[in-house]
Amino acid sequence: MTDYPKFAVIGGGSWATAIAKMLCVNLPQIAWYMRNEDAISHLKIHHHNPNYLSSVEFHVNKLKLTSDINEAVAYADYIIFAIPSAFLSGELEKMTVDLKDKVIFSAIKGIVPETSLIVGEHFHDTYDLDYDNIGVITGPCHAEEVALERLSYLTIACGDQHKAQIVANCLSGNYIKAKTSDDIIGTEYAAMLKNIYAIAAGIAHGLGYGDNFQSVLMSNGIREMKKFIKKVHKMKRNINDSAYLGDLLVTGYSVFSRNRMFGNMIGKGYTVKSAMMEMSMVAEGYYAAKSAWELNQTHGAKTPIIDAVHAILYEGKEAKKVFKKLTEKLD
Numbered sequence: 001m002t003d004y005p006k007f008a009v010i011g012g013g014s015w016a017t018a019i020a021k022m023l024c025v026n027l028p029q030i031a032w033y034m035r036n037e038d039a040i041s042h043l044k045i046h047h048h049n050p051n052y053l054s055s056v057e058f059h060v061n062k063l064k065l066t067s068d069i070n071e072a073v074a075y076a077d078y079i080i081f082a083i084p085s086a087f088l089s090g091e092l093e094k095m096t097v098d099l100k101d102k103v104i105f106s107a108i109k110g111i112v113p114e115t116s117l118i119v120g121e122h123f124h125d126t127y128d129l130d131y132d133n134i135g136v137i138t139g140p141c142h143a144e145e146v147a148l149e150r151l152s153y154l155t156i157a158c159g160d161q162h163k164a165q166i167v168a169n170c171l172s173g174n175y176i177k178a179k180t181s182d183d184i185i186g187t188e189y190a191a192m193l194k195n196i197y198a199i200a201a202g203i204a205h206g207l208g209y210g211d212n213f214q215s216v217l218m219s220n221g222i223r224e225m226k227k228f229i230k231k232v233h234k235m236k237r238n239i240n241d242s243a244y245l246g247d248l249l250v251t252g253y254s255v256f257s258r259n260r261m262f263g264n265m266i267g268k269g270y271t272v273k274s275a276m277m278e279m280s281m282v283a284e285g286y287y288a289a290k291s292a293w294e295l296n297q298t299h300g301a302k303t304p305i306i307d308a309v310h311a312i313l314y315e316g317k318e319a320k321k322v323f324k325k326l327t328e329k330l331d
Contacts, residue, residue, distance in 0.1 A: 004170065005103070008076035010069065010091065012036055013281065014052040015107055016082035018143035021053075022171045024062045031064040033072035035091075040065045053147040073097045078105060078167065080137065084282040085110030085119065099127050103163055105135040105156075109191040110284035111291035118188045131159035135167060136188045140246035141176075142256040149175045155243035157181040157188070185233040187243045190225060193306075194248040195285030196292060197221035199263035200305050201252040203312065203319050206267020213327070217305070218252050220330045224303050228292070231299035259285040266312060267319055289313050304329040 004027055009020045012034030023030050034040060042050040043065060047057050066072050073079055074097045083091060085108050106119035115122050120134045135158030145152055154171055156178055158164035168178035181187055200221070201214055209217075225248065226239040239245060251257050262283035265275035276286070293310040296303055308326045311317040 005077035005166065006075060007031070007170065008033065008072040008079045009082060010072065010079060011082035011107075012039055012049065012051070013082065013084075014143040017049045017053045017056060018141075018146040019080055019082055019107060019137070019171070020058070020063070021056050021146060022173060022176055024058060025173045026170050027062070029062050029064055031066065031072040031075040033066055033069050035067060037067045040067060053143060056147050069094050070097045073099070073102065076102070078103045078163075078170075080105045080107055080167075081119065082107040084108070085112055085284060086282065086287050088112055088119065088122070089114045099123075099129060103133050103135070104129060105137055105158070105167055106188065107137040108284075109138075109195055110288050111192055113287055113291065116291050116295060118185070118192060120184055120188050131184060132163070134159065134184065135164055136184055136191070137167070137171070138187050138191045138243050138247055140242055140250040142250060142254055144256045146176070151175050151177070153242055153246070154178040155181050155187060155241075157184040157243070159184055181241075181243060183235060183237050183243075186229050186235065186237050189229050189232060190244045191247060192284070192288045193225050193228060193292060194221075194251045195259040195283070196289050196306055196309050197225070197248055198251040198257050198259035199266070199283070199285040199289065199313075200309050202257075202260040202263020202265070203267040203309070204263075204323060205260070206264040206269075207320055207323055209323070214252075216330050218249060221252070221305055222248055224301075224305055227301040228296065228299070228303055228306075231301045232295070259283045262286065263309075272313055285309075286313060 007023055008031035009016050010033050020032050048054050079102055104123050108119045112122045123129045123134050138155045141152040141154050156164045156168045164180040168180050172178045222245050258281045262275055289309045292306050308322050311322050312319045
């Protein structure tokens with residue numbers, strides 16, 4: 001690319017690593033902030049992230065690596081946040097650089113616990129940023145398949161379609177196809193909700209339900225997602241598009257899905273605490289289940305799957321009994 005803005009990636013996990021890999025194909029340099037200084041030192045010497053997607057090799061001369069979030073933010077015009085939503089506020093508290101002249105894109109699939117807002121709304125309300133300067137990066141796309149360079153698809157949503165296209169161009173490549181959307185709120189809610197449904201799919205698998213039930217669960221899940229999103233942000237959208245249905249399916253069925261893995265443990269009898277301790281990555285759907293359930297107490301959408309997951313994770317209800325009741329509510 002000959003005409004490009006400067007990009008920074010915020011986060012050191014698998015999705016941040018995958019995004020850095022995609023950007024490095026098209027850009028001469030990116031800033032990359034991660035808290036772990038040992039990981040930065042390892043990357044500089046061995047050219048790969050020691051903790052996530054370690055098969056991905058980087059040309060270090062393309063990376064402006066830093067453990068100072070202000071250095072990364074100051075460098076960039078476009079900033080992509082790819083850290084668990086539960087940690088976002090803590091990282092933002094470290095910032096002293098003004099975001100007013102920055103374009104913020106969220107690759108976070110969750111709700112900010114402190115405000116119960118999706119990330120785009122959080123930046124809009126807390127930092128008074130215009131939606132034309134806020135965007136979302138959604139799938140269906142697993143970081144692990146980006147590492148393997150398997151054909152993957154992204155949806156880039158922003159209030160300003162020109163900015164969405166810039167990000168789409170910077171992320172596109174031989175194995176990445178990116179399209180744009182104007183549904184910034186809906187796509188981000190979909191990215192959050194699909195993690196809850198993936199936990200439900202995992203619980204069902206752990207309890208011994210088969211493929212026949214899983215297909216009914218996912219079918220009901222996309223309809224439930226449509227009702228929920230329509231309540232919080234009504235606009236014309238096709239819920240069968242890849243950003244909604246596609247992302248739900250890959251998260252609900254894939255062996256790479258950490259939310260499905262987390263749910264599977266719960267279904268097999270793990271406590272929430274023990275399942276979280278055994279996983280090396282954060283299952284965003286755990287936090288999303290609480291926030292979505294609480295938000296829906298105001299909006300009143302019919303959400304039996306979200307209700308079931310919330311009852312198991314936060315009310316201490318027995319998964320087997322909850323799912324037996326859930327089966328009577330699905331069609």
